[in-house]
Amino acid sequence: MIAATAPVALLGQAIEFTCGALRGADRASPALPTPCRGWTLGDLLDHMADGMDAFTEASDGLVAVTAAPRTGIALLDVRAKARALLKAWQQAPTEAVRIADARLSSDVFLHAAALEVAVHGWDVAATLADRGRSPAPIPQHLAEDLMPAAHLLLTSADRVGRFAPPLPVPPDAPAGVRLLALLGR
Secondary structure, eight states: OOOOOOHHHHHHHHHHHHHHTTTTTTGTTOOOOSSSSBBBBHHHHHHHHHHHHHHHHGGGGGGGGOOOOOOOOOOHHHHHHHHHHHHHHSSOSSSSSETTTTTEHHHHHHHHHHHHHHHHHHHHHHHSTTTTTTOOOOOOOHHHHHHHHHHHOOHHHHHHTTTOOOOOOTTSSSHHHHHHTTOOO
16 A cells, blocks of 8 residues: 555545545435535435546546436445545555546645535534534534645636635634635535
């Protein structure tokens, strides 16, 4: 097994946070609304499972761009897919990933994967939070490490249909709050 590089370790931290956020999701209604406008918890879990499959596939250097059908994924499958994702990148990382006609360094790709995994983990946590209680925040160190990737990867063209406008927050807000605000959450 190859020692984890910094981006693989970051992905591991995102997965750890998200697996923690998934606790209790198996007892929740898949019809619950999420912070993602128009998405239910079931939609979000399907999306997360599909993304983890694609991120795992990328460890071989290529991601097939196909539309996955929504399947009503089981929560345990999301956790298993998260573990498989991390294991794939720990065991056989590639130096670059091809997605359609684009080629990304594996470092950039892994930062994007970690960002996606962590933020959707927070989306699940927010969906499951008791009324009046805030969801668990994205850990400070993880959010700080993800912030540069968010600024690099999120362009104004990406916002349309994918992200809400950024929300105003004080500059001294915790990194997790600033990261979520950047993504419109």
